Amino acid sequence: MSSAWMYTLIPAAAVVLGAVAAVNIRPGPRIVSAIQHLAAGVVFAAAAGEILPDLMHRNAPVATVVGGGIALAVMLAIKQVEGLVKGPLGLLSMVGVDILIDGLVLGIGFSAGAKAGILLTVALTLEVLFLGLTVANELGESVRSRLAVVGATAALALLLPLGAVLATPVAALPPSIVAGFFAFGLIALLYLVTEELLVEAHQTPDRPWVTAMFFVGFLAILVLEELMS
Incomplete structure (x- = not known):
């Protein structure tokens, strides 16, 4: 768990x-949509295959409801603020919060075990790769310097290890509180898939091969999980 932040360097590199x-x-747009579908499938499989089973075996319904409810409130609040804050600064702020939460979720995942952490690393690497694409595309419309665009995006990537470090004490907490953190991570990931990645992915007309990328990502994580067992 103490080395979880080191694994965040992989998705951080993907952002850049x-x-x-x-x-x-x-x-x-079709390539971006395909990446979004693939990332959604990978994140969904990692959340359902690793965090959900561990959470269910902890038998802590109250902590699950509290942790899940906090995650939902946080994600909905972020969504509301996104609609109010405009311009490059607003974009960087909102994506920064998303990336910080991703780092937190990754750190929580490692508290469930190395396998869960590694699978989440794979999943979040694809997800933040899309965030890097999105931020750079948006900033490129108002910032002419390519170096400045890449530099600003790379600065956001530093929030990944910060989030993982903040999650480091989770493993030492009482089991019921750990369950609450797992519920937080699970709901945050599922919200990301259903309300962010897939919504954005369907902004362009679907093609069968693009839609299939969701299931390619899902099956890839299932196979990887079997190989690691």
């Missing part, structure tokens, strides 16, 4: 990679 790709290649 996404930004570099966005300022140099400008991927088309």
Whole structure:
């Protein structure tokens, strides 16, 4: 668990990679949608296959409701603020909060075990790759310097290890409180899939191969989990 922050360097690198790709290649809407579908499938499988079973075996219904309720309130609040805050600063602020929560969830995942943490690392790497693409695309419309765009996006990536470090004490807490944190992580991930990734992915007309990427990502995590067992 103490080394969980080191694993966040992988998705942090993906954020920078996404930004570099966005300022140099400008991927088309269908490619972006395919990445979103793939990321959604991977995150959904990791959440359902790792965090959910562990949470159910802890037998802490009150902590589950409290942790899940807090996660839902936080994610809905972020959504509301996104609609009010405009411009590059607003975008950076909201994405920064998302990335911080991702780091927190990854740290919580490692408290459930190394396998859960590694699978979540894979899932969140794809998710933040999309965030890097999105931030760089949006900033590129108002910031001319490619270096400045990549630099601002890379700065956001530092919030991933910060979130993991904040989650480090979770493993030492009483089991019922740990269950609450797991519920928080589970709801945050499922909200990300249903209300962020898939909603954004369907902004462009669907093609069968694009839709199939969700299930490709889902099956890939299932296979990886079997290989790690």
